[in-house]
Amino acid sequence: MPSLGADMEAGTLVEWLKAPGDAVARGDIIAVIETQKGAIEIEVFEDGVLKEYLARIGDTVPVGTPLAMISGAGDDTVPAPATPVPPVPPKTPKPAAPVRVETPGGARLKITPAARRLAAQHKIDLSAIKAPAGQEIRLADIAALVKRPAPESAGSAMRDAIAAAMSRSKREIPHYYLSQSVDITAAESFVAEVNKDRPATERLLLGAVLVKAVATALRKYPEFNGHYEDAGFVPSKAAHVGMAINLRGGGLVAPALHDAESKSLDDLMAGLRDLVARVRAGRFRARELSDPTITISSLGDRGVDQLYGVIYPPQVAILGFGTPRDRPWVQDGQIAVRRIVSMTLSADHRVSDGLRGAKFMTAIDRQLQNPGDL
Amino acid sequence: MTATDLKPHLSKDHVRDLLKQMIRIRRFEDKCAELYTQQKIRGFLHLYDGEEAIAAGVLPLLKDSDRVVATYREHGHALARGVPMPDILAEMYGKAEGCSGGRGGSMHLFSKAHNFYGGNAIVGGGLPLAIGLGLADRMGGGDAVTACFFGEGAVAEGEFHESMNLAALWNLPVLFVCENNGYAMGTALELSESETDITAKAQCYDIASEAVDGMDVVAVEAAARRALAQIAETGKPYFLECRTYRFRAHSMFDAQLYRPKEEVEEWRQKGPILRFQNWLRDTGLLHTDEVSAIEAEVDGEIATAVAFAEAGTDEPIADLTKFTLSPDRPALPEPAPPGAMVQTTYREAVKAGIVDAMTRDDRVFLMGEDVGRYGGCYAVSKGLLDQFGPDRIRDTPLSESGFTGAGIGVAIAGMRPIVEVMTVNFSLLALDQIMNTAATYRHMSNNQFGVPVVIRMATGAGKQLAAQHSHSLEGWYAHIPGLRVLAPATLEDARGMLWTALQDLDPVLIFENVMLYNRSGELAENAGPVDIDRAVVRRAGTDISLITYGGSLFKTLEAAEALEQDGISAEVIDLRSLRPLDMDTIKASVAKTHRALIVDEGWKTGSLAAEIGMQIAEDAFFDLDAPLARVCSAEVPIPYAAHLEAAAIPQTPVIVAAVKSQMGLEP
Ligand SMILES: Cc1ncc(C[n+]2csc(CCOP(=O)(O)OP(=O)(O)O)c2C)c(N)n1
């Protein structure tokens, strides 16, 4: 059964025009079939003798099935027409009876795709979010729930976090600034003395001494240590000193050295070393970022003389240390060469005044002149 | 004997050639029928049995530089023109080695090497193309002739009449060959024509014409010689009606309910091969064994072709979309440093673009209704006729399909026409040529032919021209692969896009919104080409991306300004290119603003806006912080009354309100 069109699947044999034993030649019409388009004559493309019918009048024969055998001139018996593999009729899926689409019951949380993505990034549990009925949750709603940027995202998320915190600080906190030069000759000699017999990995750094001096001074000046909340200032007993640490990929964080006032210098040093290593590796705990009650920032190795910090809300003070330098210094009426560092205080005027600030700085200075007592 | 001799010289060699060509075609078609029943060939298969004398009589007379346009029943033409049989059969097998790379099949054989401009499966669709090819030869001054074959069914089509008129009006060297086999599918000539004398139709366009017995190869050749000689002498078109008959079904699956078997049998007795063969035998010009030798040669050639097609390979599916557009694109011309700024208008900028192009490149010319003496229906080409003359500022009759098709043909032949269509509503009369020819040609011919035509048209509402002059249908065109669709909104783009579009190797449609023509502003006096690929941010913002183009751009910019007052910072993107869409720019903007609203003067349902919105949903879903929104035209034919017309299309306050509601604010 020849294929006369892609839409032809079968034909019904209605007439034979040649009988078995008849000679047939290429181009002869040997049969007539009925199709959906009407009766069509079947042409042979071989020369030979019609041997036998393989289909009967009235049979509906699929395309590709032999209708008759023709013996060729040279060869024995060949089926005619040439038989391609009968096409397997494609299985068409049966459409189901029409199904009514029901509107699912229950209110689904309306949360925009962008908000959903941000929530997923910060592992915020969407089921815990309460939105007023009919109101959708948008990006800004989720952003408000994201307190701190995740430490992994050092890129623009970090920048965004810094921008948000610093903008808030400058918007909300009336800063005042004080600056004082501090002689740290004694503190440096103390550190050198302690380190004399120690291996490099256990050496004390001046930074630990500064932390301890600040923490100790805070005992008498609690208005620089704590958080400014909605209800006002809440002082902290413990001094969790935030250490501003620059990240390799840009940006900075200031995680806490906890309970600095009650730790030994060596414990503080160990804590500091651990913190720096973890920060640089991007492995620090979220708590460490929200805990500090005061922050110390130092650009001591950058040649900067003075550093006026921006307070990290909700804290109320930040201390900045510049680069220690040898300077002419009058001591006991004599000019001497001493190691001098500039120390600045940025403090929240809502909580303290300049006079208290000055006294706080003097107290730190005093601690640094007697490092052995720390 | 040369082709310009008026009488066929029936030498032994020549008559053998004629007979062989006919037998070759007959036996090839016979093999095709067989291969079809074996499902080696699929789709429609229109065989030429019975009509061989026409191709055999006409085509060998043509020079290599002559051009051939044929129909879907074109195996005989391709064979007689010299397209190798293996390439033709491999094409029908759908193989990569086919003469169209397997992309066209039986109805679309192409061969650039043979100036064979394809089988065209749109009845009458090849005629405007032939007009364009003839126009290229007329303007280029060569002596090539375009032979255009078509069935008698085509003479009922508008494109036939438009083409007859254009050929005569412009004195084009085109040989029209109407193969009148008495039937268009199953409709007999007398059932479809009030005037069944086809030559009379050509004559009424003042085209020299004659009818010839298409079953007599010598008569056909003699007539074709007369025709070609006359075209050579006068440069004018010639019309040959060849009366013939098809022996087989219209296409394979055809029970031939429309004609009696006896009629077919009667014609078979007058068959061109039988008659010629008998005559050659009777006159002793060719002996029976010589005919047998021809048949053996032909059978050998066919066997080789079958083997070649059987061994053919499939084009990798990875190449499916290859050559939809040209893989090569000329680099954007280096813009000159901007000169002094001058006050101008959009209309003047478009005109300056045309003048630039025509001055720079003498292949460029402008054609369209009333572009010359009238000065263009929007006065864009006013004064250009005096500057460039009627050949290059070419007024056309009211024949959108005819002259647009001519523009397409002339571009295929190497010219760089700018076709102006008065408005997009009228372009629908040319849609066949734009869609079925211009957009398909490169891909279907497997990159043998490209269509570097530029078609400009006005679009949009606002001039109270009501429902047949005012629609914005550019989105429909943007649906069609194979086209580039541009919408210049600014003066820079009005002037500079044309330059780049004319350099492009593919068809470029430029839509000029009618409300922009009078817009004025400053433009560098030597403003040059601009890119035609990228969308541009016309106003930066952070809260929402407003995506628009053309006439809606300025309304959208105004809306953005108004929104600024309310503290909403809207970014406005001018699409510039509607196909392809620069989704990168859109997505980058949405990634920033998290909201998108599309302003599109097309109707909302199935609009370009819907496409853009869907692509954003597909690719930028997680950037969205609000549902997507659209401001489109109301779903009505644009009405005449001014207030209704204004209400029907996007307006600034509607855009402002839509943005506010999207931002969750009370509008
Ligand atoms: C514009 C258009 N309308 C309808 C068809 C469907 N069709 C294909 S062939 C054909 C008959 C054409 O007859 P004719 O021009 O006499 O050519 P013939 O087939 O006889 O060679 C028709 C109606 C088509 N291909 N194009």
Ligand SMILES: [Mg+2]
């Ligand atoms: Mg016909």
